[in-house]
Amino acid sequence: KAVVSTQSTGELVEKLMAASDDVKLAGLGARDSLRLEAGLCLYGNDIDETTTPVEGTLMWTVAKRRRAARDFPGGEEVMRRFKAKEGRRRVGLIVEKAPARPHYPILNTAGDVVGEVTSGSPSPCTGKNIAMGYVDLEYTKNGTPLQVQVRKKIFPATKVAMPFVPTQYYVEKK
Numbered sequence: 508k509a510v511v512s513t514q515s516t517g518e519l520v521e522k523l524m525a526a527s528d529d530v531k532l533a534g535l536g537a538r539d540s541l542r543l544e545a546g547l548c549l550y551g552n553d554i555d556e557t558t559t560p561v562e563g564t565l566m567w568t569v570a571k572r573r574r575a576a577r578d579f580p581g582g583e584e585v586m587r588r589f590k591a592k593e594g595r596r597r598v599g600l601i602v603e604k605a606p607a608r609p610h611y612p613i614l615n616t617a618g619d620v621v622g623e624v625t626s627g628s629p630s631p632c633t634g635k636n637i638a639m640g641y642v643d644l645e646y647t648k649n650g651t652p653l654q655v656q657v658r659k660k661i662f663p664a665t666k667v668a669m670p671f672v673p674t675q676y677y678v679e680k681k
């Protein structure tokens with residue numbers, strides 16, 4: 508664990524930058540676009556204490572043994588919802604023309620509100636406007652045409668699989 512005093516932070520950054528041409532500064536915007544492209548949730552935006560693993564499409568984080576035993580907080584209710592196929596789900600969207608931002612409404616093609624955007628931005632890797640949000644279960648199939656209201660205009664959107672950019676995480680071979 509490294510601890511750096513506030514007074515030494517600038518000096519540390521300068522030394523790191525000078526150490527290699529590969530070291531570049533990146534701000535929160537860069538981190539957020541990378542997170543979104545990878546389809547990862549940001550606590551407080553995409554998930555919070557009221558979001559179940561089912562709604563957040565995070566059941567992969569609950570081991571099969573624990574699913575069977577239901578021995579985790581809320582296990583009975585989470586597994587009931589998982590089997591019932593009800594409620595809302597976190598989905599990926601490609602939005603045409605305008606970037607969607609948190610709290611923008613997601614609409615079906617009839618113009619009815621069916622969800623809400625939780626994260627969105629232009630994607631540097633895909634060159635498209637991408638977003639995550641929650642929609643009613645019937646709108647979760649890939650390719651489903653939707654719309655997003657950006658300010659007072661309606662823009663076409665399509666439900667797509669996440670991650671938006673394929674991950675290439677390094678996994679150490681055993």
